[in-house]
Amino acid sequence: MVPVVPPAEILRISQASLCFAGDRPLFEALSLSLPGRGWTCLMGRSGCGKSSLLRMVAGLPVEVGRQGHAHIERRNGEGGELSVPIAWMPQRDMLMPWRRAVENVAVGAALRGQRWSDARERAEALLERVGLAGLGARWPDSLSGGQRQRVALARTLFEAGGVVLMDEPFSALDALTRLELQDLAAEVLAEQSVLLVTHDPLEALRLADTLYVFGADARLHAMALPPGDPPRTPGDVAVAGVQAALFERLRGTGGERTDA
């Protein structure tokens, strides 16, 4: 493969605002920039609107009710029309039980009416890449939770063309499987620009190149990260040190308004 120099900025979000009916706005005129590659992690307490923001970045509808509003502007790095495809990895694996593992990986090709023979070959290769070689013919219901999430990762890779959005994709896994999947995701998505929403401080500190915390002021605050390249070792002293500080910070920001 010819190495491609990634653009300095691949996705520029501006003027993002979200307000549910009968509530104060969750955020207004929010901006966020995604670099050409690397992991941008987004943390915040439940209800701060980070998952809704991710849906808005993906271009998915957000239910806001009659008086609410959700608005976002998405541009590429040069401020032009967003042209890269977006890959989406939701919280639950969302494998379709009527499609075999390999058919789930290549579901995007089927949904766009692309040729199945090409798609199948790519999908088989991606299954091998996530460590599921030979399991392509299995039904999702016959796979373990970790295996299912690997299939979902392969499906995300199948779609990955620059920007990958992830909504707590490893939260339903047991601790060990989660660490394995984080390592695998960091490896296979190294060339992508990933925006990851997570509840798990350790996950954010292991994977992030840039880490933002949703503050009580409805702004994004960049956080200091432990030294070293992701995926960082969970037992690392530096990681543990920053984790404590991050916990404090998250507690301080509060889901409820805290007046300093």
Add this chain to the structure above:
Amino acid sequence: MREPERGALIWAPVTILVLLLAWQLLVMLLRPPAYLLPDPLSVFETLIARISLIAPHAWVTLVEMLLGLAVGVSGGVLTALALASSALLRRPLLPLLIASQAVPLFALAPLMMLWFGYGMTPKVLMAALIIYFPVASTCYDGLRQTERGWLDLALIMRASPLRIMLLVRLPAALPSFCSGLRLAAICAPIGAVIGEWAGASAGLGYLMIQANAQMQTALMFAALLVLIVFALLLYAATELVARWLLPWRAVSHR
């Protein structure tokens, strides 16, 4: 009415055999007059002795059931598809569909006979009508309640509405369709027989009425037995269809 347990295949015949034995013993002990309650052995004897009388009637009822099933199921599925894909149709039709479930369909049987005569048509329509509503409502529910996460994925993958329907919403509704089909299989014999009771010149329902009038209770039971066998076979056939439509359901869950 989920998947039957494996043990059911072994235990159902045993249970039936025990019940038949109890029936036989009861009749031998209490000796009720044969026109009230014949014993199972004489019902079987009648079935075999009068098979040339029963078979043509059984054939008529079978055809009515199968035609009713075909008309009712396809009508129900088409209605569900129309309701799910068009808000324009949904607004006037959905309240109608829900309200019409309250209509006592059995009461329509004499009307059917009045409009369509003594032939097969009113029976097929009766069976189709009884089948139509459960199939339409279960299929519509299945199409409506597609997992939102699947639709999200399809939207991000830039799928057209037609492909979302064909590749996501329809397959996601297949389990509901199979439940509807099971209900239809149960309703089909009821519809056909009700239609025949309202007025007919052939069919198992007609034979039962005739036998009843002539106090040939054993013959009535024999006709009933054939009807029960048909209903069970029909139900088993829907299980096979469900297995074919939902191959992933056969895998063992962890």
